[in-house]
Each structure stands twice: as C-alpha cells, then as structure tokens.
Amino acid sequence: MKAHELRDQSLKELKGIEREKAEELMQLKIKLSMRQLDNPLQVRELRREVAVIKTVITEKRAAAK
Numbered sequence: 001m002k003a004h005e006l007r008d009q010s011l012k013e014l015k016g017i018e019r020e021k022a023e024e025l026m027q028l029k030i031k032l033s034m035r036q037l038d039n040p041l042q043v044r045e046l047r048r049e050v051a052v053i054k055t056v057i058t059e060k061r062a063a064a065k
Contacts, residue, residue: 003055011057011061018057025043028042
C-alpha cells in the first residue's frame with residue numbers, strides 16, 4: 001500500500017493492518033531461516049511496508065494533538 005492510501009484510513013484500521021503485516025513478516029522470517037522462501041526480497045518489501053504504516057500512524061497521532 002502507498003502512504004497516500006493509508007492516510008485515508010482511520011487510526012484503528014491502521015493498527016489492524018500493522019498487526020497483520022507484522023505477523024506476516026514474522027512468518028516470512030521463519031520461512032527464510034528454514035530456506036523455504038522462494039523470494040527473499042519479500043522480507044525487505046514487507047519490512048518497508050510496516051515502516052510506512054508506522055510512519056502514517058505517528059503522523060496521525062501528531063496531527064491529533
């Protein structure tokens with residue numbers, strides 16, 4: 001997801017998406033360690049998605065104050 005798409009969502013929705021992506025990232029890391037992951041770049045992409053989501057959450061919290 002792009003940052004501008006995430007900014008349209010509520011804080012509660014963003015938290016849910018963050019939780020889902022973090023869980024998915026954990027699963028990918030496990031598969032990577034067991035050499036079952038076909039594309040190791042998925043880990044990097046997902047880690048960056050989580051970072052963008054966290055950034056948008058921080059922006060929304062700062063705007064609310």
